[in-house]
Amino acid sequence: MAKYIPRLYCLDDLKETVTIDLAEQQAHYLRSVMRLKVENSVLVFNGRDGEWLAHIVVIDRKHCKLLLIKQTRPQMKGADIWLLFGPIKHGRIEYLIEKATELGVRRLYPVITDHTQVSRIKLDRLHAHAVEAAEQSERLDVPQVKQPIKLGDLLKTWNPERLIFMGDERCNAPSMHYVCQQNPSKSAAVLIGPEGGFSDQEFKHLKALSFVQPVSLGPRILRADTAALAMLSCWQSFCGDW
Amino acid sequence: MAKYIPRLYCLDDLKETVTIDLAEQQAHYLRSVMRLKVENSVLVFNGRDGEWLAHIVVIDRKHCKLLLIKQTRPQMKGADIWLLFGPIKHGRIEYLIEKATELGVRRLYPVITDHTQVSRIKLDRLHAHAVEAAEQSERLDVPQVKQPIKLGDLLKTWNPERLIFMGDERCNAPSMHYVCQQNPSKSAAVLIGPEGGFSDQEFKHLKALSFVQPVSLGPRILRADTAALAMLSCWQSFCGDW
Incomplete structure (x- = not known):
């Protein structure tokens, strides 16, 4: 199976080369549950800007900072x-x-x-x-x-x-x-x-x-x-x- | 709302004037959960003989005997x-x-x-x-x-x-x-x-x-x-x- 990339919902605007801070609970999930480290990939979406690939640049017990790399899917509205x-x-x-x-x-x-x-x-x-x-x-x-x-x-x-x-x-x-x-x-x-x-x-x-x-x-x-x-x-x- | 009549699945053949003994668990349900007494109504079905109206003739901690009164719905097969x-x-x-x-x-x-x-x-x-x-x-x-x-x-x-x-x-x-x-x-x-x-x-x-x-x-x-x-x-x- 292909490696599973976690997908997270966030409120920030999503644009190229922007960094975003995740909520404490999301940082905990990525670090303690998914065992992710700096440079690992995450997908994010906010309901407005489509889905984005991001890389972890900082991760510790309470914080996680992501660098947005590129849009992977454009925003679409469902039925x-x-x-x-x-x-x-x-x-x-x-x-x-x-x-x-x-x-x-x-x-x-x-x-x-x-x-x-x-x-x-x-x-x-x-x-x-x-x-x-x-x-x-x-x-x-x-x-x-x-x-x-x-x-x-x-x-x-x-x-x-x-x-x-x-x-x-x-x-x-x-x-x-x-x-x-x-x-x-x-x-x-x-x-x-x-x-x-x-x-x-x-x-x-x-x-x-x-x-x-x-x-x-x-x-x-x-x-x-x-x-x-x-x-x-x-x-x-x-x-x-x- | 109309009074809810409990419906129970059983294995016995269902025919007019026959009495059936319910399983201990069903007796417990009717007596302790539904608080039913002698003469109260129950509906039963077995997957072969349709649905039947029955009256309780005996009910205690472990036993319940039902007297079958009449068929309320004929057997039908679903899709x-x-x-x-x-x-x-x-x-x-x-x-x-x-x-x-x-x-x-x-x-x-x-x-x-x-x-x-x-x-x-x-x-x-x-x-x-x-x-x-x-x-x-x-x-x-x-x-x-x-x-x-x-x-x-x-x-x-x-x-x-x-x-x-x-x-x-x-x-x-x-x-x-x-x-x-x-x-x-x-x-x-x-x-x-x-x-x-x-x-x-x-x-x-x-x-x-x-x-x-x-x-x-x-x-x-x-x-x-x-x-x-x-x-x-x-x-x-x-x-x-x-």
Whole structure:
């Protein structure tokens, strides 16, 4: 196998011959976990300037300085797909963020619903999981983690040109691939409820909106996180960047 | 919300007015976790006789006897899709089994590959996870967990009419939805490698087989478990029972 070159997300602007200082945690990772030394290679990206090859010029217990050598990939934007999710419990939510990042979600929206039971959402942890998944999946950007918002408030100001896909077990909704064929829009969102699903009132409200598209996900009852990954995969295959 | 009726998988034949004895663990679950009492309702299924409503006639610390009342759903077979997976590490594999069960996989095949690092596969644990996911997802059967088999041996006796989908990051493979449109077969399998992927030799061998279909899953590098869920979702939407 080719030698694995670590990939790191950073905030600095990336330009030729510039040096950047990594965060203490990243320095620790490169030195103590990856056992890298001066002159070893690292790849960096910031979501704006593409991916860059860099060489380590200083590395010690708390610091790491990189010299940028050359751009290895130009910046590209992935498909314009968002995930709106009722926060689910610890363990499952990290997995959801990881998978959504790999599947190319651009924006992550925690939505508060009638049955939401998770009281505090640690946005910094969600962001950290998204960063790690972006580094591993060779993404050139990190999905944006938005502040939690009440579902009703989000829908009030929604741009109706962005279709929201929602799994629907209660009636005979069309399948994902049928809807994508009829409506091959280049921007969309996927909505999942919390454990316990949407309230009857929310469900009725959602189904009355022209930009909410219920879809069937088969005869089995999917967990919310499974439904999200299934809808994201189908959308990417049909309308997205696959 | 309607009162949740527990659903349990059992091995007994299910027929009207028959009584069945549950396993000790299931008795414990109904009594101590769900707090059920005599005359309360339970749903049972065995993968052969559909789903049945039953009433508790005896329940104590170690025993639970159910009286079968009536069939609530006839037996149906889901789509004919298998998952072949290089065993991945603890934690991730349970999640994969859960999701694959929800997504309707009929058969789970652990395959041993050149880079397989997991030495012992606990088949009884995998089966237990599949049972739990089947109970929760309202499936009428439980996916069959097969004995681990060397990838080469499995391919030697493979029925070439069952297409094997495999994610391919190394070349310009067609997308899932294109392949499904061209080949809307009613039986298929999805193959994922272990952490570290397939060896070059395995990869070459796989690509030379007429029944192995490499597919593109976009510009990001997906983890093996993400790739499996993505391919299963797309196949179900196109060719399966969604």
